[in-house]
Amino acid sequence: MRRVLALLFLATAAVGCSSKSSEPAKIPLGEASAAAPAVTPVATERLAGPVLEHLAAPPYVYLRVKTTQGEVWAAVPEVKIENGAEVTVYNPMLMTKFESKSLKRTFDEVYFGTLTPAGVAEGGAGDNPHAGVSQPAAIEVGKVEKATGADARTVAEAWAQKASLEGKTVVIRGKVVKYNPGVMGKNWIHLQDGSGDAGKGTNDITVTSLDEVPKGQTVTIRGTARTNKDFGAGYSYALIVEDARVVKN
Secondary structure, three states, X not given: OHHHHHOOOOOOOOOXXXXXXXXXXXXXXXXXXXXXXXXXXXOOOEEEEEEEEEXXXXXXXXXXXXXXXXXXXXXXXXXXXXXXXXXXXXXXXXXXEEEEOOOOEEEEEEEEEEOOOOOOOOOOOOOOXXXXXXXXXXXXXXOOOOOOOOOEOXXXXXXXXXXXXXXXXXXXXXXXXXXXXXXXXXXXXXXXXXXXXXXXXXXOEEEEXXXXXXXXXXXXXXXXXXXXXXXXXOEEEEEEEEEEEEEEO
């Protein structure tokens, strides 16, 4: 749990993602209180039952669900839903004393999760947390010209050299094939440049940044390479670029 708290928490396996299962579920930017709420892994992979109450707080909706364990509050990516609807919240993570600033309310306990299990196709309501609430059709990448400079790498080169890149600055130019804002207080970007092997997952690299970029944009990023990055709760990356600055080009 300390590892999760250290990063404030949670994001899913998608195209090119190298996590063991899915990326940790996201917390809306500006939602958490100044004092970091406690995060607790949950023994169950899902919570199910009818919705007794729903509160909209874009990009999330909070659901009061009647489960076999009793009534619980859950927060999932925003989706149209009515009271009485039967839902299943997958990969729940318990947060205690969580303050929702948009609702002006502190939940004693709330489970952050998703209404869609990991590994499903994009585009449906309640997609997994790192796929976003909804995603456009797949982006055609083609061949993206490599960035210039001593730190420049293609996506494939970064994967091939990952053992020697830990803690080093890398510059990568690629197309944004997935963009997920507000995850652990950062924006998560998946870049592809036409290099690498899709079957091995070496055609895609995950980047965290405070900068915003639209999906489909070709960008150059400069950040710090990290290997075997473990976010806890079974979520880890063999290679990720953190705290990157983004240059649109």
